Amino acid sequence: MKKLNLAGEWRLRAEFLDVGPERVAEVAAKPDGPFTVYHGKSPNAFPAKTGFMRAQVPCDVITPLVENGVIEEPLIKTNTKNCLWIRDLSWWFFKEFEVTEEMLQEDVIRLNIEMLDFKADIILNYRPMARHTNAFCPFCEDVKRFLKPGTNTLVIRLTSGIEDQYPKDAISFYCASDNAICDQRVYLRKPQFTYGWDWCQPVPTCGIGRAIYLEAFSGAKIISSRMDTCFLQDGNAEVEFFFELDKTNMTASAEAVLEYELLFDGKPVYQGRQELLLVGGLNYAQEKVELQQAKLWWPNGYGEQNLYELHARCTCMGNTVEDRVKKVGVRTVEIDHSKLSDGTRNFFFRVNGVRVFCKGGNWVPTDSVYLRTPDSTYRTLVEEGKAAGFTMFRMWGGGTYEPDCFYEYCSECGILLMHDFMYACGFYPDTLNSFLFEAQREADYQTKRLAHYPCMAVWTGNNEISESITDWFPEPIAPDRFYGEKIFNYIQPSAVHQNSPRIPYMPSSPYFGGKANQVDDGDVHAWTYLGRDPKTKFKFSYELEAFDRMPARFSSEYGFFGAQMESTVQRYHDGEEVVRGGEIWKHHGEFDRKRNGIDGAINRHLTDFSKLDMQGYLLYSGIMQGCLYSEMSEAMRQKPYGAGDLIWMYNDCWPETGWTVIDYYLTRKVSFYFLKRAFDTRKLIVRSREGGAVVTVINETPETVSAEIRYGYMKFTGEKACTGSKTLQVPAHSWQQFDFDGEGDLREGFFFASALESGFETADSLRAYYRDVAFPKAQVKVDSVEKDGNDLMVTVSADAYVPVAYLKTSDDRVHYSDNYFKLYPGEKKTVRVLNCTEEPVVYTAEMEPGERSAADEFQEASF
The missing domain is CATH 2.60.40.10 (Immunoglobulins)
Incomplete structure (x- = not known):
């Protein structure tokens, strides 16, 4: 197989939308020179008659626009307002490359482009050859007939695609903020957050992402492979290998040899070989084997993240083509829906048969200009999640399917993924056959691509669309049917079953119960219950007992606002004076509605917010966010049916005051440390009760711990009363509780429990009502x-x-x-x-x- 990388320097310019692919020669003939877009701060843009920019592909057009001084970095100051015009032009990428006679001798030469955002016309040697309209599926076509020996020219014309949709918004229901600029986003298979959400400004994206190359080969190649774990028993594992092969000659069969081996620590543990008779196009092969004394993959904190390497190659017609080496894990994953005595159901993830408490957060794209994210950012964010004790990320459905490196890092760090398909907060046009075609392609491609990663724990059909039917719309404006059901309830489960059958599927998040967001059944987004349900809602500003009252099994969304560190605030002001309440300050998430919530919480729990200067506000806002995240986590973990707490949200796509514990610049916020402690693998949780306290003892580690737990009542000045101790054998992966009696004035002290020698930090019964206490x-x-x-x-x-x-x-x-x-x-x-x-x-x-x-x-x- 021969490969020609097309990444690197390209030429780029803009044209009006009416300059279509048929005018490629006219655009190409424009001479080099300074490229200018005349726009100022108006919404309209006028491209220069001449001139090209240099662009390093892969890239979003925003990157060369910034590098060439056409616009300022959009995520600082209020610059997001000055780049909206990007969506209203067509963007032309030009690349010349050399093709050898030797490459042209191969059976097929495929042009592979991993990501095109969004509407792309592919023009090769000035012949329009294809159109592509899905950022979540690669472009992959045999282009041999368009190529010639020597110099060739590839042109990619891109637009936002939104120009085709006005005013097709008949089924577009969307509950978000004033930030959202385009409800027609539901017609476009690209990251939905780019049109704005209630936590980010709209930043139009348009570009060529990830890998772009020509691939020439003859015979056959492996295009998909995975290893499933069927079951575990007595230290052994039955696994099954799956391979999908593609043979080039469509009209004839051919003999082939498929060889594969599984390595651990560089040593083979299994070698397989199959002699196959391949037909033109797709072929399939599989084999079940038993691995002796298998090394299991575990989530972070529960054991080791043992990874095997799967090597495979296919030899056909004298040509051997190697598959990409894949890191795979031996592990089983399932959702336990067993019934409880009251008729409700559990919602536990079990990995290798062990119940796992899912601690973590919602992952959103790492950058509003998402195509420019380097691998190092993914590694840093995943490793920071591991450092905070995470066992799960939820991949939010308004974002994107991330590059392979992200899934590799999650597998290495032991972080499971609750993975939405990329649909969110809207009703999608499943009445259009063209849209269903793209939905099918996307589901098939992504489930195959991600099936081998041990981090994959569950596929979920979308974000909050099932919930919206029952929770969001009063009858007069409710949609006349559930738009999207053909995708979420038919296409996607079929793709998961075909391509990753050992990974569970849910039609939406939240889901399960008599309605999609039922608090005592399944996965819950807790906004409803802590905001409206009279049984569980807050009685005053973030009443902490409300977390204990909420009978949720698994909360995959709920969060609290918190300000950023001062260095981040200075950074997005970019040399401008930091004015608390100023235009830039408010633009980056500090608007009045949000501040009312933050200030009210500070005032209720910590101190008089009206007396705080800017530094004081940043500090106490972070502390308040941290206290609330800690309270929510401990409330979920101390319940016998508690199964998961995923905060909304973990990371940021731009610098703003928001829900995250890691900001856009990868800086830990104050709240990071509160959540890290709340997610300790060995954890004591103390709750006062009448006449004493109850202690929850959690040991998620794979080792049994002998712990002498000292407990009692302590005054704030250090005097202790009613003290005692209890020696416990705390098994691996266990949860247990015990009560103790005691007396003490909780205005002057607290109940405590401690077992420092066994790795359990001291815990106390004091809730974060700090203004109720005179310390x-x-x-x-x-x-x-x-x-x-x-x-x-x-x-x-x-x-x-x-x-x-x-x-x-x-x-x-x-x-x-x-x-x-x-x-x-x-x-x-x-x-x-x-x-x-x-x-x-x-x-x-x-x-x-x-x-x-x-x-x-x-x-x-x-x-």
């Missing part, structure tokens, strides 16, 4: 600072209880093993400060008791 003034100090390689080991202590203490250097992007933590009187806390030479200073966040203003009344918000 004694504590003396906090740094006891020691020691170097450990490139890190510092900092030990701190306090003589009284401190609800939030934190270490700080001049750089708020420094990573800590823990930060924004509690300090207990007489207990030392040692923190690793990573890659840092500057000794940090320890501070406390003072909690101001007293009367709360009217801002602590809960303002119901709809997101």
Whole structure:
């Protein structure tokens, strides 16, 4: 097989939309020179009559526009407003390349383009040859007949595609914010968030993404492969190999040999060989085998992420073509829907038969200009999720299917994926055959592409579309039928069954129960229950007991706003003066509706928000977000039926005050550390009850732990009463509870439990109602600072209880093993400060008791 990489430097220019592919020669004849688009700050753009830009493909057109000084970086200041005109032009990419006589001797020469956003005309040697309208499927066609020896020219004309849809919005229902600029997005198979959402500004995308190359071969090649785990027994595993092969000559059969081997740590553990008679086009082969003493793949914290390598090759007509080496895992995954005594059902993920609590967050695209994300960003974000104790990401359906590197990193780090197909918050035109054709292609391609990754835990049909039928629309404006059912209830489950049958499928998220978002059955997006349901809703601004009242099994969406670190705020102001409440400040998520929620929560729980300066607001906003994430997680984990807590949302596509714990610039927010502690693999949770407390003991690790748990009542000044201890054998992958009796004034202290020697951090019964308590003034100090390689080991202590203490250097992007933590009187806390030479200073966040203003009344918000 011969491969010609077409990535690299291309020429690029814009034209009006009426300049179609038939005018390619006219566009190509325009001379080089400075390229200009006249637009200023108006919505209209006028391309120059001459001139091309240089563009490094793959890229979105935004990248060369920024590099050539046509526009400013769109995600800083208020620049998103100044790039909307990009959608109203056609964008022409030109590439010259050389083809050898030797390559032309092969049976087929396919042009492969992994991602085209969006409406693409493919023109080869000035002959229009194809059109492509799906960013979620690759373009792959035999183009041999269009090629010639020597210099060839490939032209790709791209548009947003939206020009074909006005005003086709008859079935377009969409519940979002004023940010959304185009309900016709439902007709276009491209990332839906690019037209704006309630947490991001619209940034029109248009470009060539990921791999682009010519591939020439003769005979046959493997186009799809995977290894399924059928079952596990006595340390052994039955696995099944699947291969899909493509033979070039359509009118004749041919002998072929398929060879494959499975390696672990570079050593073969199984070798297979099949002699096949292939027909033209698609062929299939499979084999079941038993692996002795299989090395299992486990989620993060539950065991090792053992990965095998699957090598395969096909020899046909004297040509051997190697398949891409794939890392695969031996593991089973299922959803346990078993019934409870009250008639409701569980919703547990079981991996290798073990119940897994799914801790994590919703993944959205890493950049509003998503095609420019480097592999390093995916690695950083996945590794940060692992560091925070995540076992699952939910791939939100308004984004995109990520590149292969992302799924590889998730598999290496043990992070399961609850993966939406890319449909969200709208009703899709399943009455159009052309749309159903693209939906079928997409489902088939993506389920095949991702089937071999051990991180894949469940496919879900879409984001919130089933829920919308029962929860969103009053009768007069409800749609006349469920638009999209042909896709979500027929096409997608069929594709999953055919291509990844060991991965469960759900028609939507949320789903299960008498209605799609039923709180006590299945997967829940908790916005409804904490906002409207009278049995579970907040009685005042983020009433913490509401989390305990909510009988959810698995919450895959709920979140809290939190501000960013000061370095991020400075960064998106890009040299402009930071004005709290200014135009740039508000543009990046600090608008009044959001601030009302943040300020009300700070005022109810922490301190008088009206007295805070900008730095104080950033600090207390982050602490408040962290406290609420911690409370939500602990409420879910301490319930015997609790199965998952995925925050909305984990990462950002642009810099804004929002729900995330990692911001757009990959900086940890204050809340990151609260969530990290809440997701500890060995965890104690203490809840006060009448006459004492109940302690939840969680051990998710693969080792049984012998723990002497000390418990009792402690005053804020350190005096202890009613103390006791209990020695427990805490099995691997276990959850258990015990009660203890005790007395104490919870205005002056708390119940606690601790087993530091066994890896369980001290926990207490104090909820985050810090304004209800008058904490004694504590003396906090740094006891020691020691170097450990490139890190510092900092030990701190306090003589009284401190609800939030934190270490700080001049750089708020420094990573800590823990930060924004509690300090207990007489207990030392040692923190690793990573890659840092500057000794940090320890501070406390003072909690101001007293009367709360009217801002602590809960303002119901709809997101």
